[in-house]
Amino acid sequence: MSAQILDGKATAAAIKSDLTARVAALKEKGVTPGLGTVLVGDDPASHKYVAGKHRDCAQVGLASIQRELPATATQEEIEAVVRELNEDPACTGYIVQLPLPKGIDENRVLELMDPAKDADGLHPTNLGRLVLNEPAPLPCTPNGVITLLRAHGVEIDGAEVVVVGRGVTIGRTMPLLLTRRSENATVTQCHTGTKDLSAHLRNADIIVAAAGVPHLIKAEDVKPGAAILDVGVSRNAEGKIVGDVHPDAAEVAGWISPNPGGVGPMTRAQLLVNVVEAAERAAAAL
Numbered sequence: 001m002s003a004q005i006l007d008g009k010a011t012a013a014a015i016k017s018d019l020t021a022r023v024a025a026l027k028e029k030g031v032t033p034g035l036g037t038v039l040v041g042d043d044p045a046s047h048k049y050v051a052g053k054h055r056d057c058a059q060v061g062l063a064s065i066q067r068e069l070p071a072t073a074t075q076e077e078i079e080a081v082v083r084e085l086n087e088d089p090a091c092t093g094y095i096v097q098l099p100l101p102k103g104i105d106e107n108r109v110l111e112l113m114d115p116a117k118d119a120d121g122l123h124p125t126n127l128g129r130l131v132l133n134e135p136a137p138l139p140c141t142p143n144g145v146i147t148l149l150r151a152h153g154v155e156i157d158g159a160e161v162v163v164v165g166r167g168v169t170i171g172r173t174m175p176l177l178l179t180r181r182s183e184n185a186t187v188t189q190c191h192t193g194t195k196d197l198s199a200h201l202r203n204a205d206i207i208v209a210a211a212g213v214p215h216l217i218k219a220e221d222v223k224p225g226a227a228i229l230d231v232g233v234s235r236n237a238e239g240k241i242v243g244d245v246h247p248d249a250a251e252v253a254g255w256i257s258p259n260p261g262g263v264g265p266m267t268r269a270q271l272l273v274n275v276v277e278a279a280e281r282a283a284a285a286l
């Protein structure tokens with residue numbers, strides 16, 4: 001068997017095309033939504049991701065607000081930029097690109113954000129709303145995973161899903177989204193403390209791999225026909241992405257997301273969705 005592709009690039013393009021029309025409609029009402037980004041330090045991957053976010057903004061007609069600080073920036077300097085964006089009326093929503101440099105208290109920065117402008121859905125208030133089933137901006141990568149599965153007709157309802165990883169941007173929140181009544185999946189969360197990862201994986205209809213361990217998941221770990229979402233990003237000596245999933249797994253799986261070209265573009269598209277939805281809510285309240 002050779003897996004079918006969960007095409008993140010094409011699915012993200014369709015989402016962006018829909019958003020372009022919605023942004024144009026907002027502009028006709030006199031509202032120009034803007035996405036802000038706070039980027040601290042010189043991690044090349046973070047710079048690439050943020051540049052991609054602003055390219056997306058230009059494509060769909062969103063205004064871009066970019067704030068960059070050096071790796072030497074203090075906690076207070078970063079927090080000052082967050083306070084400024086909280087107050088900036090041109091900024092509909094913004095993100096603080098993670099990870100922040102060592103020594104910076106990331107949670108303190110996230111907590112300082114105005115929850116109404118939290119385009120990543122990572123503010124504690126919004127994470128709490130998600131737990132309570134209240135409306136909130138949804139974390140971009142987990143929401144991107146679900147949108148990608150749905151766009152390709154992969155059944156989530158009743159599926160056994162294994163999430164590998166417990167990081168903030170995906171591992172922690174992926175199970176919360178998947179176990180909502182609208183998704184209705186059964187989720188097992190695995191992590192470095194899991195005793196027999198392979199046994200869990202072999203039982204999964206859907207695997208979300210977000211461990212950041214190159215080629216952790218191999219063909220023999222995969223149930224025939226399963227859907228695999230490879231969210232892991234490691235880099236080889238040439239700086240090329242190496243995912244969590246060994247390429248041989250595609251011979252066993254029914255569906256697989258390429259990496260790059262799978263969940264990454266979906267993360268960016270869902271970020272735009274959060275900003276446009278926030279702008280639409282604000283416009284409706286005018």
Ligand SMILES: Nc1nc2c(c(=O)[nH]1)N[C@@H](CN(C=O)c1ccc(C(=O)N[C@@H](CCC(=O)O)C(=O)O)cc1)CN2
Nearest residue numbers: 049095096097098099120140169260261262264265267
């Ligand atoms: N504040 C946040 N920080 C981080 C998040 C996040 O959701 N919010 N997630 C990741 C990084 N990330 C978003 O910021 C992200 C990752 C990957 C991509 C992407 O488009 N990847 C491309 C490949 C790009 C490359 O060649 O390096 C792809 O997969 O095709 C976009 C955004 C951590 N930080």
